[in-house]
Amino acid sequence: MDLRICRDAVKLLKEYSDEAMPNEAVAILVGRANDLYGQVDVIYLVPNEDRSPLSFSVSPEILALITRELGERDIIGIFHSHPFWKAYPSSADIEHMWGYRFWLILGTDGMRCFTLLKGNVIEVNIKVEDRSCDLVRVKK
Protein backbone atom coordinates (compact mmCIF):
# COMPACT_ATOMS: atom_id res chain seq x y z
CA MET A 1 0.00 0.00 0.00
CA ASP A 2 1.25 3.50 -0.87
CA LEU A 3 0.53 6.97 0.42
CA ARG A 4 1.11 9.45 -2.39
CA ILE A 5 2.05 12.88 -1.14
CA CYS A 6 3.62 16.01 -2.66
CA ARG A 7 7.21 16.93 -1.98
CA ASP A 8 6.38 20.49 -0.83
CA ALA A 9 3.86 19.10 1.66
CA VAL A 10 6.44 16.84 3.28
CA LYS A 11 8.74 19.84 3.69
CA LEU A 12 5.94 21.97 5.12
CA LEU A 13 4.86 19.29 7.60
CA LYS A 14 8.44 19.19 8.90
CA GLU A 15 8.53 22.99 9.28
CA TYR A 16 5.11 22.98 10.94
CA SER A 17 6.29 20.35 13.43
CA ASP A 18 9.38 22.43 14.26
CA GLU A 19 7.13 25.44 14.90
CA ALA A 20 4.93 23.40 17.24
CA MET A 21 7.89 22.21 19.35
CA PRO A 22 7.93 21.02 22.07
CA ASN A 23 4.31 20.04 21.41
CA GLU A 24 2.96 17.55 18.91
CA ALA A 25 1.77 19.03 15.60
CA VAL A 26 -1.37 17.79 13.84
CA ALA A 27 -2.71 17.91 10.30
CA ILE A 28 -5.67 16.37 8.48
CA LEU A 29 -4.98 14.69 5.13
CA VAL A 30 -7.66 15.03 2.48
CA GLY A 31 -7.76 13.28 -0.88
CA ARG A 32 -8.80 9.95 -2.33
CA ALA A 33 -8.11 6.42 -1.18
CA ASN A 34 -8.77 2.84 -2.19
CA ASP A 35 -7.37 -0.49 -1.04
CA LEU A 36 -4.12 0.01 -2.98
CA TYR A 37 -3.18 3.60 -2.27
CA GLY A 38 -4.09 6.95 -0.79
CA GLN A 39 -3.51 10.20 -2.59
CA VAL A 40 -3.14 13.37 -0.53
CA ASP A 41 -4.48 16.48 -2.32
CA VAL A 42 -5.16 18.91 0.52
CA ILE A 43 -3.51 19.23 3.91
CA TYR A 44 -5.16 21.12 6.76
CA LEU A 45 -2.67 22.23 9.39
CA VAL A 46 -4.80 22.30 12.52
CA PRO A 47 -4.13 23.32 16.14
CA ASN A 48 -3.32 20.59 18.65
CA GLU A 49 -6.04 21.12 21.26
CA ASP A 50 -3.94 19.27 23.86
CA ARG A 51 -0.91 21.58 23.40
CA SER A 52 1.15 18.64 24.65
CA PRO A 53 4.46 16.97 23.74
CA LEU A 54 2.82 13.59 24.44
CA SER A 55 -0.63 13.71 22.89
CA PHE A 56 -2.84 15.48 20.40
CA SER A 57 -6.48 16.09 19.65
CA VAL A 58 -8.44 18.03 17.04
CA SER A 59 -11.52 20.03 17.94
CA PRO A 60 -14.82 18.66 16.59
CA GLU A 61 -15.63 22.16 15.24
CA ILE A 62 -12.53 22.12 13.05
CA LEU A 63 -13.27 18.59 11.82
CA ALA A 64 -16.81 19.69 10.97
CA LEU A 65 -15.43 22.69 9.06
CA ILE A 66 -13.09 20.46 7.02
CA THR A 67 -15.89 17.96 6.39
CA ARG A 68 -18.06 20.73 4.94
CA GLU A 69 -15.34 21.62 2.41
CA LEU A 70 -14.65 18.05 1.21
CA GLY A 71 -16.70 17.98 -2.00
CA GLU A 72 -15.63 14.87 -3.95
CA ARG A 73 -12.77 14.16 -1.59
CA ASP A 74 -12.52 12.38 1.76
CA ILE A 75 -10.53 12.69 4.93
CA ILE A 76 -8.08 9.86 4.28
CA GLY A 77 -5.62 10.28 7.09
CA ILE A 78 -4.10 12.20 9.91
CA PHE A 79 -0.58 13.50 10.47
CA HIS A 80 1.05 14.15 13.81
CA SER A 81 4.55 14.61 15.12
CA HIS A 82 6.43 12.86 17.91
CA PRO A 83 8.88 15.52 19.09
CA PHE A 84 10.77 13.12 21.35
CA TRP A 85 9.87 9.65 20.09
CA LYS A 86 10.25 7.50 17.06
CA ALA A 87 7.72 7.59 14.23
CA TYR A 88 5.69 4.62 15.42
CA PRO A 89 2.07 4.71 16.68
CA SER A 90 1.80 4.73 20.48
CA SER A 91 -0.90 2.68 22.20
CA ALA A 92 -2.89 5.93 22.64
CA ASP A 93 -2.49 6.62 18.90
CA ILE A 94 -3.87 3.19 18.05
CA GLU A 95 -6.85 3.86 20.31
CA HIS A 96 -7.60 7.27 18.84
CA MET A 97 -6.69 6.97 15.17
CA TRP A 98 -8.53 3.81 14.13
CA GLY A 99 -11.10 5.96 12.33
CA TYR A 100 -8.46 7.27 9.91
CA ARG A 101 -7.07 5.11 7.13
CA PHE A 102 -3.55 6.54 6.96
CA TRP A 103 -1.46 7.61 9.93
CA LEU A 104 1.47 9.78 8.91
CA ILE A 105 3.92 10.30 11.76
CA LEU A 106 7.05 12.45 11.92
CA GLY A 107 9.34 11.20 14.67
CA THR A 108 12.96 11.58 15.67
CA ASP A 109 13.82 8.91 13.08
CA GLY A 110 11.97 10.56 10.17
CA MET A 111 8.54 10.31 8.59
CA ARG A 112 6.67 6.99 8.38
CA CYS A 113 3.14 6.00 7.53
CA PHE A 114 0.94 3.26 8.96
CA THR A 115 -2.49 1.79 8.62
CA LEU A 116 -4.53 -0.57 10.74
CA LEU A 117 -5.35 -3.82 8.97
CA LYS A 118 -7.48 -6.37 10.85
CA GLY A 119 -6.25 -4.96 14.14
CA ASN A 120 -2.57 -4.98 13.15
CA VAL A 121 -0.39 -1.92 12.57
CA ILE A 122 1.02 -2.20 9.04
CA GLU A 123 3.61 0.15 7.53
CA VAL A 124 2.59 2.00 4.37
CA ASN A 125 5.09 3.10 1.74
CA ILE A 126 5.34 6.91 1.40
CA LYS A 127 5.57 7.89 -2.25
CA VAL A 128 6.76 11.49 -2.61
CA GLU A 129 5.54 13.03 -5.84
CA ASP A 130 6.55 16.16 -7.77
CA ARG A 131 3.15 17.83 -7.85
CA SER A 132 1.57 20.33 -5.54
CA CYS A 133 -0.94 19.86 -2.76
CA ASP A 134 -3.17 22.59 -1.36
CA LEU A 135 -2.13 23.63 2.10
CA VAL A 136 -4.64 25.23 4.45
CA ARG A 137 -3.67 26.61 7.82
CA VAL A 138 -6.63 26.51 10.20
CA LYS A 139 -6.42 29.09 12.98
CA LYS A 140 -8.41 28.87 16.18
Ligand SMILES: [Zn+2]
Ligand atom coordinates in the same frame (compact mmCIF):
# COMPACT_ATOMS: atom_id res chain seq x y z
ZN1 LIG B 1 1.54 9.60 18.43
